[in-house]
Amino acid sequence: MSKDSLTITDNRTGKTYEVPVQDGAIRAIDLRQIKTADDDFGLMTFDPAFTNTAACKSRITFIDGDKGILNYRGYPIEQLAEKSSYLETAYLILHGELPSRSQYEAWTYNITHHTLVHENIKDVMDGFRYDAHPMGMLMSTVAALSTFYPAAKNVHDAQVRRDQIFRLMAKMPTLAAFAYRRSVGLPYSYPDNELSYCGNFLQMMFKMSGKYTVNPVLEKALEVLFILHADHEQNCSTSAMRNVGSSEVDPYSATAAAIAALFGPLHGGANEAVLRMLKQIGSRENVAAFIKDVKGSGGEVRLMGFGHRVYKNYDPRAKIIKKMADQVFEVTGRNPLLDIALELERIALSDEYFIKRKLYPNVDFYSGLIYQAMGFPVDLFPVLFAIPRTSGWLAQWEEMLTDPDTKIARPRQLYLGSPARDYVPLSARG
Ligand code: CMC
Numbered sequence: 001m002s003k004d005s006l007t008i009t010d011n012r013t014g015k016t017y018e019v020p021v022q023d024g025a026i027r028a029i030d031l032r033q034i035k036t037a038d039d040d041f042g043l044m045t046f047d048p049a050f051t052n053t054a055a056c057k058s059r060i061t062f063i064d065g066d067k068g069i070l071n072y073r074g075y076p077i078e079q080l081a082e083k084s085s086y087l088e089t090a091y092l093i094l095h096g097e098l099p100s101r102s103q104y105e106a107w108t109y110n111i112t113h114h115t116l117v118h119e120n121i122k123d124v125m126d127g128f129r130y131d132a133h134p135m136g137m138l139m140s141t142v143a144a145l146s147t148f149y150p151a152a153k154n155v156h157d158a159q160v161r162r163d164q165i166f167r168l169m170a171k172m173p174t175l176a177a178f179a180y181r182r183s184v185g186l187p188y189s190y191p192d193n194e195l196s197y198c199g200n201f202l203q204m205m206f207k208m209s210g211k212y213t214v215n216p217v218l219e220k221a222l223e224v225l226f227i228l229h230a231d232h233e234q235n236c237s238t239s240a241m242r243n244v245g246s247s248e249v250d251p252y253s254a255t256a257a258a259i260a261a262l263f264g265p266l267h268g269g270a271n272e273a274v275l276r277m278l279k280q281i282g283s284r285e286n287v288a289a290f291i292k293d294v295k296g297s298g299g300e301v302r303l304m305g306f307g308h309r310v311y312k313n314y315d316p317r318a319k320i321i322k323k324m325a326d327q328v329f330e331v332t333g334r335n336p337l338l339d340i341a342l343e344l345e346r347i348a349l350s351d352e353y354f355i356k357r358k359l360y361p362n363v364d365f366y367s368g369l370i371y372q373a374m375g376f377p378v379d380l381f382p383v384l385f386a387i388p389r390t391s392g393w394l395a396q397w398e399e400m401l402t403d404p405d406t407k408i409a410r411p412r413q414l415y416l417g418s419p420a421r422d423y424v425p426l427s428a429r430g
Contacts, residue, residue, distance in 0.1 A: 012036050025054055044412055056242065057405065060093060060395050061233040068313035072231060081320050086226035087111060087197050090169065090391035093231050114170035115191035115200065118148050125182045135382045137179035139259040145171065146252035153250045155401055164251045165394050172390050176383045177204035198222040206375060217331045218374055224324055225367060228317040229385055231392025237261035237268065241393040242400045243409040251397060258393045259386050268385040270364040274305040275378045278337040287343045295353045303348060305365030312358035321366040332373040341369060
């Protein structure tokens, strides 16, 4: 008879312990009873990058990294990308079910009618240097929003949470577009409530004088890209959102922390890094030499947009983006860097180094090529990741706050430093 438990023998003491196994995991705290003496603190696990530690229970996103499967609330990403819209997918992620028509209309209305930001935000934007990175501007202005909505700190009030969710979802594109227009010296373009979420964002980004007509192919492409980026379970930025949020700080401050985590080149900054890498390679002829550099660098030079902690197969999001690229390029013209990207992929996927380490293109490998063709500047790419990921961050934040297991995040350490010792005055030190 199999039992849902694990028997552990401590070879240091010869003692045996039985700990329960639930949902395929043991509770790390159950190991604390394993001691070599009464004054021993107890056994801990050591997992610095959380490679095998579940930090929460979640019902939002499922990934099977070996098979290349990504589902939101059980729905395959491929079906959502083909049939849903970003706002509908965001509703699903946040509420657990697809909306009815009236729920969808109310959701869309509420988000559409929270897109304006307080005029003082423009002063915050104007305080940045002309060459400020838009991700830094987004991070700071999202944090600044917490000062405009002090009631947001009541994180255990469901209605308060709802209001901030509408605001954050709605204002993110406005802040992103304002950051861009500030950096190029264009007057801010205010939200247009007649347009869709993505159509309005394009308008706020690119409208010049006169009427702006949204191109339906580009609007649809952005919808798909936003759907693909909406959530990705416990990645670095989502963990930041949950960890920071577990202190019960307001969601603007927690989202600013998540944006900071996303900014790094190993995470959401990778799409920007891919484009810079492709430009640096310069032509198809240089690809083989670049791959050689990557392989010979001992991990220092990376093929950006390749590899993933969880996917050990082709990232399903990269597959969808690669297919969509042609539709976008029909409108915008082909991005000349695509040939370099295709050659990189071809060589990498047939090279022993990448095969052995199961390194495949991830979501960031092709997304930047599309964004660039659509006219987005390279340093806006991580911002384009942050806008849709906001729905995932907020869903995970709310799930964390309403989970009875939640406590403030506070990891343990293995202290390997000096034992206790007496202070030596400066005059007595050698
Ligand atoms: N190019 C070359 N070698 C790589 C790469 C790469 N992109 N990624 C991993 N490796 C090698 C690495 O050097 C190591 O080799 P060895 O076993 O000889 O030491 C092995 O593969 C395992 O790498 P790792 O760093 O231990 O893997 P990880 O799970 O800690 O890192 C990763 C995952 C995504 C940070 C990493 O693959 C990477 O740096 N990729 C490039 C950056 C990137 O595209 N990031 C976007 C991730 S997807 C979107 C998102 O989450 O934001």
